[in-house]
Amino acid sequence: MPSFDIVSELDVQEVDNAINQARKEVEGRYDFKGSKSEIQWDKKEITLLAEDDYKVEAMGGILQTKLHRRGIDIKAVKFEKPEPAGGKMLRQKVTLVQGIDREVAKDILKLIKDSKLKVQPSIADDKVKVSSKSIDELQECIALVKGGSFAVPLQFNNMRS
Structure with a gap:
């Protein structure tokens, strides 16, 4: 996935x-x-x-x-x-500041879940993992999170097919 x-x-x-x-x-x-x-x-x-x-x-x-x-x-x-x-x-x-703290991670999860995209976000240590059946949905999710404003700078990595 x-x-x-x-x-x-x-x-x-x-x-x-x-x-x-x-x-x-x-x-x-x-x-x-x-x-x-x-x-x-x-x-x-x-x-x-x-x-x-x-x-x-x-x-x-x-x-x-x-x-x-x-x-x-x-x-x-x-x-x-x-x-x-x-x-x-x-x-x-x-x-x-390195890593995403719990509060920011919860804000990211809320933003993703409120968007109704067909993705499954989860908090793992100091990062947020997002998975989906569709790569297009993941790309939409990346665009959505990039558009949000959070207290820490965010990067997107480990894209796996």
Whole structure:
């Protein structure tokens, strides 16, 4: 039976490239010369460290621009409020969202079921699996979900006949 998966994944290599580009831009910008501004990344979360609000916001803008240019959807990036980090520094955590949480998955299921398409959606871990007897129905389902607006970026993969 034909099926496909709806997932929310990030290309970690592209995120790494975007962070490296953002670091280079911060190092080269005149308004950051002589400051203790840095971008840290531990493969799960990005941390922006700077001396004041202006620099933290500027680094956030640079990071968003670099991520967007690398094809990373901005919906997959969650910026928290800047907090004091000691030594007159500010820290802002940036979380990368991967996987579809239960609430978003339920919204996707509701959208698909309300459409009356002849498909069988189901939640499997952090993805939504959709199967049907007709590939045409699956393609209509993909178009339907693409047209919806959800809190996370969605990709469609593992199309099987």
